[in-house]
Amino acid sequence: MMFKTKLKKTDIGDVPEDWEVDIIENLFIFYANNTLSRDMLSEKGSVYNIHYGDILTKFGSILDVGKNNLPFIKSDVLYSPKFYICDGDLIIADTAEDEMVGKVCEVQNIGDKKIVAGLHTIWLHPKGNLFSPMFMGYFMNSPIYHGQLLPIIQGIKVCSISKTALKETFVLIPNKKEQQRISSVLSDIDTLLFSLHKKIQKKKDIKHGTMQQLLTGKKRLPGFTDPWIEKKLGELGTFISGSGFPMKYQGRKKGIYPFYKVSDFNTIGNEYIMGGANNYIDDKIVGILSCKIVPKNSIIFAKIGAAIYLERKRVVHSDCCIDNNMMAIQIINLFDYAFIYSKLQQIKLGNYATTTALPSLSSSTLSEITLTLPSSIVEQRIIATILSDMDKEIGELEAKLVKYEQVKQGMMQQLLTGKIRLID
Secondary structure, eight states: OEEOOOEEEETTEEEETTOEEEEHHHHEEEEOOOOOOGGGEESSOSEEEEOHHHHHHTOOSEEETTTSOOOEEOTTSOOOOSOOOOTTOEEEEOEESSTTTTOEEEEEOOTTOEEEEOTTEEEEEESSSOOOTTHHHHHTTSHHHHHHHGGGOBOSSSEEOOHHHHTTOEEEEOOHHHHHHHHHHHHHHHHHHHHHHHHHHHHHHHHHHHHHHHTTTSSOOTTOOSOOEEEEHHHHEEEEEOBOOOGGGOOOSOOSEEEEOGGGGGSTTOSSEEOOOSOEEOHHHHHHHTOOOBOTTOEEEEOBSGGGGGTOEEEESSOBEEBTTEEEEEEOTTSOHHHHHHHHHTSOGGGGSOOSSSOBOOHHHHTTOEEEEOSOHHHHHHHHHHHHHHHHHHHHHHHHHHHHHHHHHHHHHHHTTTSSEEOO
């Protein structure tokens, strides 16, 4: 049952009269993370590691260790942690390419596993027994908390938050019974989302099998018998780097060119083909910024940071600009751009990223990737159409998933601020 409640004024707005408000520094101990890069992790070992990239791209608000696979620290890496993560500890990604910085995972169901916090994370351990399981994981990913992080984000090209600034952010604390009720409702929604995720994954698995047959030439379409050819990616098109995009030019909702940022990959409708953007510019700003125009039907992707490992490639269906965290390839007319897009879906660009603290991709490295493809552009186009139809079906399910996630965000906004209360 839900009911409205009386509110009191606090530093972060109106909250229920019977809720406590305190700052992170008073509620948590800050434990030290490690700085081990991806190449120091493995599928085997004795100590698990939570990497910031996995927080940003793989895990939800609650990291159930029993249901999620974590990488190990390689056995030959010299690392002796003083502490291991406990149930209820919070691991925060302190670096990202956009405002996803500050995403939090609450770790649960650890059992006897040994787990530590890795590169670009902040590790918080509760000082007392104030929180019920899962509550803080949901709260710290809610708009009322994440909104406090936006003013303290540092950097332009790469965003980060500091422990010092984080210590002064506010937490709302209902009594533990109410925390449990809130967490239970949000967990039920997560279960629904998980079910839909599984359905989408099944469709993707079917598509993957089809791709393995059609994109490798193992299964040929009727009427096509010519042998396939090998081409390097650099022979198929031209790479285009993104441009700097100062804040004072951002925010325009109309213009000649969409100016895509990595965050635009998350926009509804942009699951496969880039349509709407959060920013637009005109020819005047193109000149001021010396932007390179990315032509229609080019393929764009992230080139810096953890976003590389999301493996998101998109086709742009209008001339556009991209920011300097991204890269594009314009396919020449001798080849079908949609077929090349499908081929790139099979390639993990993350395997070609530099293994530094901040991974990146270079056009010179990508140019050397070898692809096999039909010599006939007609065969390329027919294959691309078959796969595009499957993408459309998956896209419809993913749009449904996004709507459910928006419902969840709305409920978080209401329940975690106390605007709507739950009672037995």
